Amino acid sequence: MADNNFPLWKTFWSIFVGYWNSEKKWEARGLLAIVIILNFAMVYLLVRFNTWQKEFFGMFEIANYDKFWPYIAEFAIIAFIFIFIAAHALYLQEMLRLRWRIWLTNRYLNKWMHNQSYYRLQVLGSDTDNPDQRISEDVGSFARLTLELLIGFLRKLTSLVAFSIILWNLSGVLTFNIGSHTVTIHGYMFWACLLYSIVGTWLAHVVGNKLIQLKYDQQKHEANFRFSMMRVRENSESIAFYGGEQMELVGFGEYFGKCVKNYLKLMQRHKLLSFYTNSYDQTAVIMPILMAAPRLFSGGFQIGQFMQLIHAFGYVKDALSFFVSSYGTIASLAAVIRRLGLFTQHMEETHAVSSGVQTDEAEKGLFRTQNLQVQLPDGRTLVENCSVELKSGDRLLVTGASGCGKSTFLRTISGIWPFGSGTVSLSHNEMTLFLPQRPYLPLGTLRRATYYPLEADTCDARLHEVLHLVQMEKLIDRLDDIDDWSRILSLGEQQRIAFARVLLVKPQWVFLDEATSALDEQREMDMYTLLHKELPTTGIVSIGHRSTLFSLHDRELHLAGGTWSLRNLSTVPVV
Numbered sequence: 001m002a003d004n005n006f007p008l009w010k011t012f013w014s015i016f017v018g019y020w021n022s023e024k025k026w027e028a029r030g031l032l033a034i035v036i037i038l039n040f041a042m043v044y045l046l047v048r049f050n051t052w053q054k055e056f057f058g059m060f061e062i063a064n065y066d067k068f069w070p071y072i073a074e075f076a077i078i079a080f081i082f083i084f085i086a087a088h089a090l091y092l093q094e095m096l097r098l099r100w101r102i103w104l105t106n107r108y109l110n111k112w113m114h115n116q117s118y119y120r121l122q123v124l125g126s127d128t129d130n131p132d133q134r135i136s137e138d139v140g141s142f143a144r145l146t147l148e149l150l151i152g153f154l155r156k157l158t159s160l161v162a163f164s165i166i167l168w169n170l171s172g173v174l175t176f177n178i179g180s181h182t183v184t185i186h187g188y189m190f191w192a193c194l195l196y197s198i199v200g201t202w203l204a205h206v207v208g209n210k211l212i213q214l215k216y217d218q219q220k221h222e223a224n225f226r227f228s229m230m231r232v233r234e235n236s237e238s239i240a241f242y243g244g245e246q247m248e249l250v251g252f253g254e255y256f257g258k259c260v261k262n263y264l265k266l267m268q269r270h271k272l273l274s275f276y277t278n279s280y281d282q283t284a285v286i287m288p289i290l291m292a293a294p295r296l297f298s299g300g301f302q303i304g305q306f307m308q309l310i311h312a313f314g315y316v317k318d319a320l321s322f323f324v325s326s327y328g329t330i331a332s333l334a335a336v337i338r339r340l341g342l343f344t345q346h347m348e349e350t351h352a353v354s355s356g357v358q359t360d361e362a363e364k365g366l367f368r369t370q371n372l373q374v375q376l377p378d379g380r381t382l383v384e385n386c387s388v389e390l391k392s393g394d395r396l397l398v399t400g401a402s403g404c405g406k407s408t409f410l411r412t413i414s415g416i417w418p419f420g421s422g423t424v425s426l427s428h429n430e431m432t433l434f435l436p437q438r439p440y441l442p443l444g445t446l447r448r449a450t451y452y453p454l455e456a457d458t459c460d461a462r463l464h465e466v467l468h469l470v471q472m473e474k475l476i477d478r479l480d481d482i483d484d485w486s487r488i489l490s491l492g493e494q495q496r497i498a499f500a501r502v503l504l505v506k507p508q509w510v511f512l513d514e515a516t517s518a519l520d521e522q523r524e525m526d527m528y529t530l531l532h533k534e535l536p537t538t539g540i541v542s543i544g545h546r547s548t549l550f551s552l553h554d555r556e557l558h559l560a561g562g563t564w565s566l567r568n569l570s571t572v573p574v575v
Contacts, residue, residue: 008334011341015142019103031096036154038089043158045082050166050311052078058304093147100143108135108340111347116416120350123417124377130223134343138219138336145333153322160319164190166312170305172295189291193313196287197320200280204324208273211331214266216338221262225255270328277324284321288313356421357412364427365392367509367539372422374405374412383409384562385422392508395532395540397549397569400559406543409559410434410511413541430508435515439498441485446478449485450500457504466503469530470496471523491518499527503534510535512542521548528552 020028056071112118112131121131168187175184185191232239232248239248288310296306318325362368367390374383382405390396398406411417413424414434426432441449447456450463457463460479467473472493486494495518502510510531516524525548531540542549550556550569558565 008337012337015340019100024103035089035093038085039151039155040158041085043162045078047162049078050308053311054304054308057307058302097143097147101140104139108139115351117347117350119416121346124350130227133223134339138339141336145329149329156319156322159315163312163315167316170309189313193316200321201323204327207276208327211269212334214269215331216335217262218266221259225259228252228255284317353418355418358423360423360425362425362427368425370423373420374408375419377419381562383559383564386564390539392537392539395553396555396557397553398543398557404559406559407513410513432509433502433505433507434511435498437514437517439494445480445482446475446485447480450497451504454505466500470500472496495519509539514543
């Protein structure tokens with residue numbers, strides 16, 4: 001999607017509106033209303049303080065010093081109430097931001113998990129980078145920046161209304177001649193402030209508009225740099241064996257170099273924007289003084305009115321210059337919206353991709369594929385019109401050369417691979433379990449990792465028995481230890497934990513994708529024998545290359561260049 005054509009407002013609204021119309025809407029709207037009311041109260045106190053300035057400085061002009069301490073006491077009361085309200089307004093705003101972030105985070109997590117989008121984003125070759133960052137950081141940034149701008153805008157709007165009246169009344173009338181014509185301008189300082197702010201806002205956009213893309217790119221480069229280091233942590237042993245430290249440093253340098261290069265551009269753009277905004281603010285300090293000084297010198301103003309006018313001009317200028325002062329925040333929000341919008345768009349694209357493979361209800365204890373065709377995303381066919389039927393307890397071995405589509409065949413059966421056609425029939429009441437070559441062990445306790453994807457059972461007797469059966473009894477004393485078990489256990493040990501998982505889950509059908517590749521032949525034999533003994537009615541579909549697997553299965557499905565063949569293995573000897 002081209003940057004210039006990205007629908008920022010439409011994307012912003014689609015993200016924004018959900019929470020305020022959700023099941024939490026009344027809670028959210030009520031909290032927002034309280035925050036807005038508190039901010040209105042703060043503006044009222046600022047108006048009262050502006051009036052206090054007029055009276056306080058007017059006291060010096062008429063030398064009525066008896067009122068000095070009463071005015072100081074009044075100021076203390078105004079200041080105390082303002083501080084009290086400001087603190088609570090900030091606290092409630094942060095509470096609202098937190099609740100909004102929780103709701104948005106859960107929404108994006110559910111979208112990411114729904115229909116296996118987390119997997120399909122990779123399968124479809126999406127350019128969505130670092131979805132974890134988009135959920136963990138960008139969602140929170142969206143809630144924070146949006147509330148800052150929304151509350152800030154409403155406060156400035158209220159200030160604009162309140163102080164514009166004061167500025168208009170104090171400005172009086174400016175009269176001057178142009179040739180033979182007399183020109184009269186009522187509230188001339190208000191119009192001067194409005195014109196100054198409009199021109200200033202336009203120039204701020206000219207100077208700072210490139211910040212949006214630069215901030216988007218910076219987030220992307222920082223996330224890629226962090227991900228490159230995370231990859232080293234995940235693959236530390238392999239890198240150490242290869243001695244690939246120098247190459248990793250080269251990779252780090254490339255990613256970090258992009259961060260630095262883009263940040264230098266950000267610095268330049270921030271410098272230009274800072275130069276402009278500071279010039280704009282400093283000019284606005286002296287501008288009302290120069291405009292009002294002649295009337296003060298001629299006696300048209302009292303000193304108190306003069307001070308009130310100067311401060312009213314400042315508040316109106318600040319309100320009208322909201323876009324100028326908030327440009328950096330707006331640029332950050334625009335970058336966040338673009339990242340979340342593209343993330344949402346890519347997830348919706350994955351949801352729109354429907355598989356041509358139909359799932360059908362089969363009789364209990366029966367698994368069948370009919371005219372199953374497996375393809376790659378580019379349309380190439382790996383398996384064509386494959387029809388296989390298995391009954392409970394059958395054991396099928398899938399063989400073929402590397403890259404022929406064995407693993408993709410299993411992915412298609414499981415329903416996670418969207419490219420293909422045909423029918424897969426299985427009873428919906430029967431549970432299936434797929435074991436990849438590298439088992440997934442979630443973070444947490446070993447008990448949780450062993451029972452995954454089920455909730456961990458607190459009964460230890462069966463778990464201890466299963467760990468003994470898979471020859472992993474050494475871990476019994478560490479069942480409730482919390483650690484990264486995929487780092488602690490070797491691949492062979494992880495594969496035995498996966499077999500323990502099968503015994504605990506007791507599926508009716510189990511699919512193994514080279515699930516014993518890291519085991520020696522004897523342990524491989526032990527694991528399959530264990531499945532046959534403990535789960536005699538469970539159907540098994542295995543992918544493997546070892547000849548020893550032939551004696552452990554009933555039939556062989558051989559895949560080769562899109563074709564397939566099926567044969568009985570009852571006469572195949574053990575090698």
